Amino acid sequence: MPQAPPPRPDTDTRGRIVAHRGASRDAPENTLTAIRLAARLGASWLEFDVSLLGDATPVLHHDETLERCTDATGPLERLGAADLAGIDAGRWFGAQYAGEPLATLAQALDLIEALDLSANLEMKTHGAPPERVARAVAEALAGRPWTRTRILVSSFRPGALEALRRLMPDQPLAVLYRDPPAGWPEVLASLGACSLHLRHQFLSREILARARAHGFHVRVFTVNDPPRIEPFRAAGLAGVFTDHPPLFLDDPEWAAWAREQADRPSR
Ligand code: G3P
Numbered sequence: 001m002p003q004a005p006p007p008r009p010d011t012d013t014r015g016r017i018v019a020h021r022g023a024s025r026d027a028p029e030n031t032l033t034a035i036r037l038a039a040r041l042g043a044s045w046l047e048f049d050v051s052l053l054g055d056a057t058p059v060l061h062h063d064e065t066l067e068r069c070t071d072a073t074g075p076l077e078r079l080g081a082a083d084l085a086g087i088d089a090g091r092w093f094g095a096q097y098a099g100e101p102l103a104t105l106a107q108a109l110d111l112i113e114a115l116d117l118s119a120n121l122e123m124k125t126h127g128a129p130p131e132r133v134a135r136a137v138a139e140a141l142a143g144r145p146w147t148r149t150r151i152l153v154s155s156f157r158p159g160a161l162e163a164l165r166r167l168m169p170d171q172p173l174a175v176l177y178r179d180p181p182a183g184w185p186e187v188l189a190s191l192g193a194c195s196l197h198l199r200h201q202f203l204s205r206e207i208l209a210r211a212r213a214h215g216f217h218v219r220v221f222t223v224n225d226p227p228r229i230e231p232f233r234a235a236g237l238a239g240v241f242t243d244h245p246p247l248f249l250d251d252p253e254w255a256a257w258a259r260e261q262a263d264r265p266s267r
């Protein structure tokens, strides 16, 4: 008997415009304020990065070190949850954001639930074992059943996605590439991932056609110049990451596209 394909859990299809690192053009990236602003600007989806502190507390942070996006310095790994109270993640962006916390994943999930948003949680492993990052993320998601349909977990590291899939068979997953290798559909299929996320510069009609043939969604990052991807708008693109959602939502044609239910290709 032929083997059934592995299940491929998927998220809701409410939005196609994804606020990258929250609304990160006008608020400090990966903060609670950036999440609130994304919602206020009309985005129903956002993306944020998750990194681990040394005690395995997952926090919203893109880099391996603190200096670019906080008032502290050194590797994130040197901190534990007890150190978070002393860290400012907003002042670097503007005096009016002073006092912004370096948010934990738990705080972000509470806010996303309260605002009725959906999100792409990107696991950053930096130097940590991928299993450790996946376990911390799985623990944060486990007690929140709504995250099975409203949180899409992605990573550039297949090992982190493999580990998460072992821990959470029903969690929607996306595989991240800058430039996808030829075998990307097989990688997604083996992980039970529903989506391919790639740099917009590497998007092609061939990728969209292969995605359609296999039933995968395709989203591109990070687009702050909508005309660059306009040729793909009607060609089956599922979503766009942008630092400033109004670039798309204030344009009638993009806004109409954003409102459409993402077409779910049959498998
Ligand atoms: O998840 C899409 C995008 O955020 C990946 O790149 O470096 O902005 O995390 P980066």
Ligand code: MG
Pocket: 047, 048, 049, 122
């Ligand atoms: Mg990211």
